Amino acid sequence: xxxxxxxxxxxxxxxxxxxxxxxxxxxxxxxxxxxxxxxxxxxxxxxxxxxxxxxxxxxxxxxxxxxxxxxxxxxxxxxxxxxxxxxxxxxxxxxxxxxxxxxxxxxxxxxxxxxxxxxxxxxxxxxxxxxxxxxxxxxxxxxxxxxxxxxxxxxxxxxxxxxxxxxxxxxxxxxxxxxxxxxxxxxxxxxxxxxxxxxxxxxxxxxxxxxxxxxxxxxxxxxxxxxxxxxxxxxxxxxxxxxxxxxxxxxxxxxxxxx
Amino acid sequence: xxxxxxxxxxxxxxxxxxxxxxxxxxxxxxxxxxxxxxxxxxxxxxxxxxxxxxxxxxxxxxxxxxxxxxxxxxxxxxxxxxxxxxxxxxxxxxxxxxxxxxxxxxxxxxxxxxxxxxxxxxxxxxxxxxxxxxxxxxxxxxxxxxxxxxxxxxxxxxxxxxxxxxxxxxxxxxxxxxxxxxxxxxxxxxx
Numbered sequence: 249x250x251x252x253x254x255x256x257x258x259x260x261x262x263x264x265x266x267x268x269x270x271x272x273x274x275x276x277x278x279x280x281x282x283x284x285x286x287x288x289x290x291x292x293x294x295x296x297x298x299x300x301x302x303x304x305x306x307x308x309x310x311x312x313x314x315x316x317x318x319x320x321x322x323x324x325x326x327x328x329x330x331x332x333x334x335x336x337x338x339x340x341x342x343x344x345x346x347x348x349x350x351x352x353x354x355x356x357x358x359x360x361x362x363x364x365x366x367x368x369x370x371x372x373x374x375x376x377x378x379x380x381x382x383x384x385x386x387x388x389x390x391x392x393x394x395x396x397x398x399x400x401x402x403x404x405x406x407x408x409x410x411x412x413x414x415x416x417x418x419x420x421x422x423x424x425x426x427x428x429x430x431x432x433x434x435x436x437x438x439x440x441x442x443x444x445x446x447x448x449x450x451x452x453x454x455x456x457x458x459x460x461x462x463x464x465x466x467x468x469x470x471x472x473x474x475x476x477x478x479x480x481x482x483x484x485x486x487x488x489x490x491x492x493x494x495x496x497x498x499x500x501x502x503x504x505x506x507x
Numbered sequence: 508x509x510x511x512x513x514x515x516x517x518x519x520x521x522x523x524x525x526x527x528x529x530x531x532x533x534x535x536x537x538x539x540x541x542x543x544x545x546x547x548x549x550x551x552x553x554x555x556x557x558x559x560x561x562x563x564x565x566x567x568x569x570x571x572x573x574x575x576x577x578x579x580x581x582x583x584x585x586x587x588x589x590x591x592x593x594x595x596x597x598x599x600x601x602x603x604x605x606x607x608x609x610x611x612x613x614x615x616x617x618x619x620x621x622x623x624x625x626x627x628x629x630x631x632x633x634x635x636x637x638x639x640x641x642x643x644x645x646x647x648x649x650x651x652x653x654x655x656x657x658x659x660x661x662x663x664x665x666x667x668x669x670x671x672x673x674x675x676x677x678x679x680x681x682x683x684x685x686x687x688x689x690x691x692x693x694x695x696x697x698x
Contacts, residue, residue: 260678261659265594266652268660290578295685297583298634299653300590301627304544310557311535314564318528418629418691440632 250274255285263292398472399425399433410435411484413503421503422468424484434464434471439502442466442488449489451497452481463493481507516581524571531568538582539564541627542589549593549656559592590653597656637687645680648673 255278261267262275279285402408402425411432413422422437439448448464452475459481461473475481485504487497511519511533522530542563547556563585567574574584638646651662659677663670 257674257678260681261652261674263681264649264652264677265591266657266659266662266677268658286578291685292681293579293583293587295681295688296590296653297580297586298630298684298688299638299649300545300548300586301541301630301634302544302548304540304547306539306543306560307553307557310543310560311532311539313557314535314561315528315532317561317565318531318568415629418633420691421629438629438632440629 250278252278252282252285255279255282256288259285259289260292263289263296399435402427402431402433403435409507411505411507413484413486413505415501415503422486424471426507430475430480432461432473432475434468437468439468439486445491446488447491447493448486448502449493449497451485451487453483453485454481458485458497460493460495463489466491483507517576520567520571520574520576520581523568531564534567534581535564538585541582542585545586545589546593549590549654550597555596556593559589559596562592563588594656633688633691634684637684637691640687641680641683645676645683648676649680649684652677 255275258267258271258275259279262272262279265272267275279289405427407428409426411424411426412420413424415421418438421439423435424432425435426432442448444466447466448468449460450462450464450471450473451458452461453459454475459475461475461481461484462471464471464486483504483506485497485501487499487501489498511522511530514522514530514533516534516537519530519534523534539560543556543560546559547553550556550559566588567585574581638649641649647666648659648662651657651665652659657665659673660670663673666673
């Protein structure tokens with residue numbers, strides 16, 4: 249029988265399934281009864297999950313195969329009587345949508361000009377805002393483009409603002425600097441390269457309505473824009489659009505941040 | 508058809524527990540690509556990865572109660588199962604296949620939930636970066652375990668190192684990566 253210290257020592261290999269089957273069985277038994285090992289294992293499993301995150305298009309027909317087998321075997325455990333859902337229907341295959349609706353509820357609310365809804369959606373995506381000067385040195389370090397004089401100048405301008413865009417999964421995906429006169433520049437980003445048929449597009453949310461600011465290309469490194477006067481945005485947001493950009497966003501936000 | 512695109516993963520599992528095929532279809536749409544992608548990466552075979560994906564979703568259909576929302580995300584649960592099954596398979600086949608380097612993981616495509624795909628790509632890029640920053644020995648041990656499906660005992664044999672050393676490298680590397688992911692603000696890394 250494995251003692252706690254021996255088991256604790258094997259949690260990282262266990263999270264990678266790097267144990268022989270018999271040891272794995274012993275470990276499973278220990279972990280099930282040991283909250284400390286369970287918590288430690290859950291932490292390692294988070295890393296393993298991140299390691300395993302890839303993007304692969306699903307093969308055609310795979311869902312049809314799965315759906316056609318849903319009624320082959322009786323359930324091992326029936327927990328509740330069906331309340332909200334429907335019973336499994338033999339022979340009925342639910343179609344998989346290739347993508348979410350092109351305009352999400354979240355963005356529809358923005359189109360409707362409802363400022364609060366837009367603000368809520370931005371909040372849901374995680375807002376980062378830092379007021380300026382303390383970040384200047386750090387941001388200068390992040391600049392890796394040639395001829396970045398305008399960006400450096402903006403970073404040193406009095407009363408400039410740093411806008412940090414985040415997604416639900418990652419903080420600080422992109423950082424912009426905005427001068428008081430409305431000129432803005434991309435300081436750094438870590439967006440993955442898109443296919444050439446797609447582009448990142450930057451939007452300003454002005455009174456709850458998305459206004460296109462810049463078509464950033466499929467691998468953004470330099471972006472400049474000007475939003476002056478009454479068109480000052482309350483937040484910035486980025487979507488993925490067909491190459492060339494769109495008049496209105498047609499997909500959910502990839503990242504956003506308050507100005 | 509019910510619109511479950513806004514339902515949470517936990518709600519979907521509850522509905523699956525009530526025989527709701529629409530909920531399983533939505534779960535597949537959200538996480539099928541990740542389950543399949545990981546299986547394919549470990550197995551280096553599209554057809555075997557399809558078998559694993561099919562098995563994982565049928566298992567979720569038949570035993571949804573195995574998912575415990577208090578212990579992690581549905582994505583994590585499905586990926587853990589996909590990895591475990593793939594490793595089982597690769598060990599039973601006792602054959603390491605040639606790696607198919609697939610650029611698909613580096614280029615987002617239209618047609619599949621673009622914003623989610625972009626998030627997955629960003630996460631994937633950050634993890635690659637975190638992995639690349641590990642000391643070589645730690646990275647090597649983790650890659651041999653996770654992506655090649657070896658046990659730590661086998662890795663010790665391959666590297667001609669003591670088993671305890673390999674075990675420590677895996678543990679230290681995983682802890683270091685966890686710290687990096689927390690610093691980067693990757694959701695769930697600080698659980």
